[in-house]
Amino acid sequence: MRVRNAWRKQFSAEKPRAPFSFHGGLKLDTSKRALTRFNSTGIKELPLPAKLVVPLIDYHKNNIEPLVNIQQTVSRGQIIAPGIISPAYGTVSVIEPCEFIHPGGLSVNSVVIDTHANNSENPPVSIPSAKAAQAMINSFAEQPIETLEQAALVGLGGAGFPTLHKIKSANNGIHTLIINAAECEPEIACDEALMLAEPEAIALGIETLVQLTQCQQCIIAIEDSKPLAQQQLSEAINTFDVNAAIMTIPTRYPTGAETTLIEVVTGKRLAYRNANSPTTKSQTTPSEHGIVCINIGTAHALWQMVERNQALDSRVVSLGGSNMRNPCNVRVRFGTPVNFVLSATDNTPDNAHTRIRAGGPLSGFDLHSLNAPITANTNCILAEAAFIETPAQPCIRCGQCADVCPVKLLPQQLHWYAQSEDHDKCAQLNLAACIECGCCDLVCPASIKLTETFRYAKSTARFLSEQNQKADEAEQRFKNREERLKQREADRKAAIEKRKQAVKSQDKKTNTDRIKAALERARTKQKSSKD
Amino acid sequence: MLKPILDTQAVSLKTLNTQHIMLWVLAALLPGVFVYAWFISPLVFFNIALAAVLAVVFEALALYWRGQAIHGGVQDGSIVVAAVLLALAVPPLLPFWQLAVGVFIMVMLGKQVYGGLGNNPFNPAMVGYAALLVSFPQTMTLWSAPDLLNQLTLGHLLNAKLSLDLLNPNLLIDWDGITRATPLEHLRTLKMQGLSVDQNLAQQQFISSGWVWTNLAFLLGGLLLLYRRIIQWHIPASVILSFALCSLLFSAQNVPWYLSVFSGALMLGAFFIATDPVTAASSNRGRLVFGAGIGALCFIIREFGGYPEGFAFAVLLMNLCVPLIDHIDMHWGTSA
Amino acid sequence: MTLPALVGLVVLLAALVFIGAALARLSRPINTEGHSGDEQLIEKVNNLLPQTQCAQCGHPGCRPYAYAIIKQREPINRCPPGGDRTIADLAELLGTTALPLDSSCGEQKPIQVAIIDESVCIGCTLCIHACPVDAIVGAGKLMHTVISDQCTGCELCLPPCPVDCIDLVSPATSTSDWQWPRPA
Numbered sequence A: 001m002r003v004r005n006a007w008r009k010q011f012s013a014e015k016p017r018a019p020f021s022f023h024g025g026l027k028l029d030t031s032k033r034a035l036t037r038f039n040s041t042g043i044k045e046l047p048l049p050a051k052l053v054v055p056l057i058d059y060h061k062n063n064i065e066p067l068v069n070i071q072q073t074v075s076r077g078q079i080i081a082p083g084i085i086s087p088a089y090g091t092v093s094v095i096e097p098c099e100f101i102h103p104g105g106l107s108v109n110s111v112v113i114d115t116h117a118n119n120s121e122n123p124p125v126s127i128p129s130a131k132a133a134q135a136m137i138n139s140f141a142e143q144p145i146e147t148l149e150q151a152a153l154v155g156l157g158g159a160g161f162p163t164l165h166k167i168k169s170a171n172n173g174i175h176t177l178i179i180n181a182a183e184c185e186p187e188i189a190c191d192e193a194l195m196l197a198e199p200e201a202i203a204l205g206i207e208t209l210v211q212l213t214q215c216q217q218c219i220i221a222i223e224d225s226k227p228l229a230q231q232q233l234s235e236a237i238n239t240f241d242v243n244a245a246i247m248t249i250p251t252r253y254p255t256g257a258e259t260t261l262i263e264v265v266t267g268k269r270l271a272y273r274n275a276n277s278p279t280t281k282s283q284t285t286p287s288e289h290g291i292v293c294i295n296i297g298t299a300h301a302l303w304q305m306v307e308r309n310q311a312l313d314s315r316v317v318s319l320g321g322s323n324m325r326n327p328c329n330v331r332v333r334f335g336t337p338v339n340f341v342l343s344a345t346d347n348t349p350d351n352a353h354t355r356i357r358a359g360g361p362l363s364g365f366d367l368h369s370l371n372a373p374i375t376a377n378t379n380c381i382l383a384e385a386a387f388i389e390t391p392a393q394p395c396i397r398c399g400q401c402a403d404v405c406p407v408k409l410l411p412q413q414l415h416w417y418a419q420s421e422d423h424d425k426c427a428q429l430n431l432a433a434c435i436e437c438g439c440c441d442l443v444c445p446a447s448i449k450l451t452e453t454f455r456y457a458k459s460t461a462r463f464l465s466e467q468n469q470k471a472d473e474a475e476q477r478f479k480n481r482e483e484r485l486k487q488r489e490a491d492r493k494a495a496i497e498k499r500k501q502a503v504k505s506q507d508k509k510t511n512t513d514r515i516k517a518a519l520e521r522a523r524t525k526q527k528s529s530k531d
Numbered sequence B: 001m002l003k004p005i006l007d008t009q010a011v012s013l014k015t016l017n018t019q020h021i022m023l024w025v026l027a028a029l030l031p032g033v034f035v036y037a038w039f040i041s042p043l044v045f046f047n048i049a050l051a052a053v054l055a056v057v058f059e060a061l062a063l064y065w066r067g068q069a070i071h072g073g074v075q076d077g078s079i080v081v082a083a084v085l086l087a088l089a090v091p092p093l094l095p096f097w098q099l100a101v102g103v104f105i106m107v108m109l110g111k112q113v114y115g116g117l118g119n120n121p122f123n124p125a126m127v128g129y130a131a132l133l134v135s136f137p138q139t140m141t142l143w144s145a146p147d148l149l150n151q152l153t154l155g156h157l158l159n160a161k162l163s164l165d166l167l168n169p170n171l172l173i174d175w176d177g178i179t180r181a182t183p184l185e186h187l188r189t190l191k192m193q194g195l196s197v198d199q200n201l202a203q204q205q206f207i208s209s210g211w212v213w214t215n216l217a218f219l220l221g222g223l224l225l226l227y228r229r230i231i232q233w234h235i236p237a238s239v240i241l242s243f244a245l246c247s248l249l250f251s252a253q254n255v256p257w258y259l260s261v262f263s264g265a266l267m268l269g270a271f272f273i274a275t276d277p278v279t280a281a282s283s284n285r286g287r288l289v290f291g292a293g294i295g296a297l298c299f300i301i302r303e304f305g306g307y308p309e310g311f312a313f314a315v316l317l318m319n320l321c322v323p324l325i326d327h328i329d330m331h332w333g334t335s336a
Numbered sequence C: 001m002t003l004p005a006l007v008g009l010v011v012l013l014a015a016l017v018f019i020g021a022a023l024a025r026l027s028r029p030i031n032t033e034g035h036s037g038d039e040q041l042i043e044k045v046n047n048l049l050p051q052t053q054c055a056q057c058g059h060p061g062c063r064p065y066a067y068a069i070i071k072q073r074e075p076i077n078r079c080p081p082g083g084d085r086t087i088a089d090l091a092e093l094l095g096t097t098a099l100p101l102d103s104s105c106g107e108q109k110p111i112q113v114a115i116i117d118e119s120v121c122i123g124c125t126l127c128i129h130a131c132p133v134d135a136i137v138g139a140g141k142l143m144h145t146v147i148s149d150q151c152t153g154c155e156l157c158l159p160p161c162p163v164d165c166i167d168l169v170s171p172a173t174s175t176s177d178w179q180w181p182r183p184a
């Protein structure tokens, strides 16, 4: 049995330290958030649609092969492809490319599940007594960590990295576990809603994580703009004696992003351009530093796993934006198409100019189709009016973009090189560290599309390097083939030569024989004539 | 159906664009302009109006020639700011046609030949100023006497300004009656003649000339820009500090440093000219170096050079260094 | 003449000679370096070529073309798959000017991959022998197929096919190589 370390007790008793700060960032107006409607509606539970669409794609955007067949009946939580579970009981009606939430409106092979009307609702999580909860957590934490695979836990912050991999990649042990309860983008309020609705489940999920990861300290980072949620959560933490400390962090976009959050909590910079040598990338992964960042939504999902062995198959989504009639927070089963979410909340766009976006106002993108299904990454759906983009003016080198960049890049320089397709220079300036937060874009007085250019340059650089790798492989195969052909040719020649040799030597032999025979005959003739 | 827009922002969250910046700069110049008009010469209003109108016209013309969108190029207002700065830098009595030449050079050689806003390596206003200074040395040092302002009507002044002979600007009809050297020029003349300057007298002259008040008014405007975060503190602070330090340590003239800091065009330059983002260094550390260079060069030119005021040349020289500063800074890591 | 003038003259001459020599050294074309330099250069040129191995340049592959560029001064604008981008890169590497693509070699086309209509394929193995990068699999009298991931789109397998069952298609954009559009 894993024992709790004494120091951990010590830590949680300790008054949490003040947060560090990070470079740049922006104070955004978060007053319009969907949470304002929370008090009247709470988190709405959405009914199950008749059809769920589960894209077969993993975190690295690679297609994966399904483990189920058409017409097969799947149960809720059944693994239908590596790392992917069925969000509901139903029948696989078809496996075909379907649109999914993607800025380019691409389609990807998906499993379409016909749900049946008798599907069970999500029962609310039950909260046991503190003692019972500890016992449950202990027995859960004793299982091998691979059991987590069944939970299909992925980060619910927006990137969707598999939680199990995150925990396992820290092979030097986990020093600091950061629970991310920061949502600094306007409009996104799903985490806050969850904290207000089910603080106990979150607290228990966090305790489970602490036990699982055996971390030395666990810090829950909440912004100062959410005092109520913080209070609820801290009460729950006290009730269940969770080994975690709450840190109140300033509300400044993008504190919720992993790199910045780590810097705020630990003071460690992971993605900055190396001050001494800009030519070497200084980016390191958090787990190399023994830091793991996990979203509170994921902690909540983990508790569902502990409590009733239910895998992660739904999430809270904030609906907001200026054209959203009923902004609210809803719990949506994965695979639910966006238009179902909108119609079920009476938010179907009523005019053709409404743009529907996935993700926050800064980090998100416009959707091409409302048939795209909600996945673990979809934290927010926005309905916005069309607006006329300001045409870009020339850069006046004001340097504001560099002032706000949370990872201390030089967006102005990067933009210059990215536009001229100088990918080497961009790499030198550490474009890869850009978190695409949009801060530089927002402040640029010349309305230059900085972040978009960086997104473009990053994807192009990745594409080109893939092309390069493919070219190298092609060359290798070409070389092998040349070798092989040469070898074959040489073999053929050798074989011919050998046969020639063989023929020759045979010839020689027979010739001498013949000569010998002739001589013999001659001799006998001579002899006989002499006789 | 859906019409996706490729944009990182869902809605326009922008607060500041180039036009706003330029409007703020113009607004911040106002107190300085009024104090200048009050103490030095009201003719400055005419110069500003003329320079601004001409600058817009020339800019539109240049954009037309270059086949660019005229409206989009002019509306950012940057050329108006440059024109106002030029008008504030030249002596109020400068003949109109000379000012027009200066504006033309500013727009064409200072800005448009490089490809317009954002691409010019030199501060356009200072390019125009330097061109005027070397071309028309006489009229570029014609400063009306502040103590005579009460006696002269605006009509007199305008008349005098217009009466400058187009063909022979050196023909000065009773100019001595209404012009007076600025304190800086006065100092320079004395020094040239090998005379020492009495400190009290110099102080009095500095204060009574109104230049100190004008500088204070520009300082006020500059602080407004700082407060509005239109400019960063790095450049003005380093210009003023390095200039003050130089005059404290090396000045041979009997003028205390705190007065020479408020003389000439130093405040105008430190807050409004040197801070032109296009031609300044782009990182904070680079800006400190850039400003310090301007301050020091300005002192050197004032103290040892042939011109009474060296701000324009200091700025132009440091503009030359900007690519180097930026390059070194980039390779030393990011700004602090 | 006075001595200082003489000294000045000498210094001036020396400076001119030095500068001239330095310029002459610097302007020497790169490909007159020694043998090992050539090898390295061929390697570098080869790295810039797209490795489609299509032979449109008139050489039996990318490396032979790289060899020809360096050793036989073959023009650098003969690779259609690489297009202007490759020409520009080559020009930069070799210190020459970028020329427009030699249209006698072909036109630059978007990336394509071959696909075999498996219902028509008679399993003659001719395409397998034609493929320079071993991207076709199959055995005699059996259906053949193209490994689209490995196909470079060189079109060399098209002419030998006796039943014309090979087509070139543009590969479906997969999520992993989707690119954000370039902002205007």
Ligand code: SF4
Pocket: A401, A404, A405, A406, A407, A408, A409, A411, A433, A434, A435, A436, A437, A438, A439, A440, A441, A450, A451, A454
């Ligand atoms: S989008 Fe990239 S470059 Fe711009 S501020 Fe954010 S991290 Fe920095």
Ligand code: SF4
Pocket: A394, A395, A396, A397, A398, A399, A400, A401, A402, A411, A412, A415, A440, A443, A444, A445, A446, A447, A448, A450
């Ligand atoms: S914020 Fe815009 S105008 Fe200012 S330096 Fe950056 S890119 Fe240029």
Ligand code: SF4
Pocket: C049, C050, C051, C052, C053, C054, C055, C056, C057, C058, C059, C060, C061, C062, C063, C065, C078, C079, C080, C081, C082
């Ligand atoms: S034309 Fe074909 S074979 Fe020749 S270099 Fe280009 S890709 Fe290689």
